[in-house]
Every structure is written in C-alpha cells, then in structure tokens.
Amino acid sequence: KVVCDPECATGCVPNKPSQCCSxxxxxxxxxxxxxxxxxxxxxxxxxxxxxxxxHYDYNQHTMKYERTDNGKYAYLFECVEECPGRYSP
Incomplete structure (x- = not known):
C-alpha cells in the first residue's frame, strides 16, 4: 500500500508520496x-x-456557437464519441 503525504486527499503517484493525484x-x-x-x-x-x-463552443468574434471536432457525450461516468443505443443527444 502506498502511503501518501497528508495533503494528498485523492492519493498520490506510486513511489512519489508528495506528488498528489489530480x-x-x-x-x-x-x-x-x-x-x-x-x-x-x-x-x-x-x-x-x-x-x-x-460539441459546440461559443465564438466571441462571430457571436455564434460553432461545432467542435472533439465533442463527446456523457454516459455512465464516461465520455463517449457515439450516443449509446436508445438514447438521443
């Protein structure tokens, strides 16, 4: 078991007890x-x-929402590229 520094509330990088996880x-x-x-x-x-x-970001110059290339859907704690089966965006 890794023993982390006390300020690392979410854990630490293995073998680096003072480097906290995100x-x-x-x-x-x-x-x-x-x-x-x-x-x-x-x-x-x-x-x-x-x-x-x-899937869309607001462009302050054009004052419009524009489609992004890297948009994903949130599904069961995962970011997925395709909308799952019977669900629709």
Whole structure:
C-alpha cells in the first residue's frame, strides 16, 4: 500500500508520496497525476474531467456557437464519441 503525504486527499503517484493525484480523482492514480484509478466525475479517454468536451463552443468574434471536432457525450461516468443505443443527444 502506498502511503501518501497528508495533503494528498485523492492519493498520490506510486513511489512519489508528495506528488498528489489530480483533484478529479476519486481514488489513487497510476503513474501520472491525472491518470486516476477512479474518476470523481467523468473518464475522458483515460483522463478524469469534470465534464465531457462540448460539441459546440461559443465564438466571441462571430457571436455564434460553432461545432467542435472533439465533442463527446456523457454516459455512465464516461465520455463517449457515439450516443449509446436508445438514447438521443
């Protein structure tokens, strides 16, 4: 078992007790601070995030929402590229 420094509330990088895991981790991390064992919110291709990448971003210059290339759907604590089966965006 890894013993982390007291300030590492979400765990620490293995063999580096003073290098805390990301605040988005629900449990320890593996090798890098943002590669968590479990995510507090969503897992986006192995990295924990508070929300999945949006399909649209607001462009302040054109004052319009524009489609992004990396948008994903939130589904069961995962960010997924395709909307699952019977669900619609």
């Amino acid at each position: 605040k988005d981790c629900a449990a320890g991390c593996t090798g890098q601070f943002d590669r968590c064992e479990k995510c507090r919110f969503y897992n986006n291709s192995g990295t924990c995030v508070v929300k999945c990448p949006p």
